[in-house]
Amino acid sequence: MEEVSSRRSEDLATDRRGLKVLTYDECLERVAEAPLGRVAFEHEGDVIIMPVNHVVDGMAIAFRTTWGSKLQVAADSGRIAFEVDGHDTTSQTGWSVLVQGSATLVYEAADRDRLDRLGRSSWAPEVENMFWVRVLPESVTGREILSASPE
């Protein structure tokens, strides 16, 4: 995995937008804790965003889905993004972590079994043609809004 800039940042570093920069470890913690993430990828000129129940598998993020063919095309032609976020409407605070990398379908039975054992199955109904997809992160960045905007 590429060294990412947030890894070298101080805890209270802010970016040019005035947002707190999350450290690499904070980003990974939030990915691991989030019950739900979202993936986005380009497919035939359209950008698609879909929620997924993910698991952390070593350095990778994995999820089950039926869109094997779409994601295979995405993996061949470009990159994929994975995001988790959280917010508090009352305090108008929130955070997000963006993971960018390439997606591959998981074909090996041993890998599929290990992912099945990681346990958090998809909330969506079980249907045929479900695939495990693994995202290998090349960039991991996170931002947090610490307080409400003055207005």
Next chain:
Amino acid sequence: MEEVSSRRSEDLATDRRGLKVLTYDECLERVAEAPLGRVAFEHEGDVIIMPVNHVVDGMAIAFRTTWGSKLQVAADSGRIAFEVDGHDTTSQTGWSVLVQGSATLVYEAADRDRLDRLGRSSWAPEVENMFWVRVLPESVTGREILSASPE
């Protein structure tokens, strides 16, 4: 806006993944009610997902951001996606609405003033070089998980 298939669906229609198909009106209601959405677009070969505080402006969705230049490139070269979702961890249920369209920067003062008056400002700190971006929807689709997966 294009007529979308979900508009003609029955309330309890399900897709091939066993998910309830939200009607067009249900999709718009959920977009309007959500305090936070996410946009995704392709930029220089990468897919970016970022949370935004959005407003509904007639048939369009608008939000303030500092990434004018990135989004302008995205608008020139491809399409953008906007997503809102919600979930309940206990019941393992959730829903999501995906809006696909093209993004344009809002230059006209009258338009910017109207968007400012729509009132929900960004939670992020106010910084210079904030732009209003408008997404003109070409496709609006939504899905809901009504009950937990059997396992």
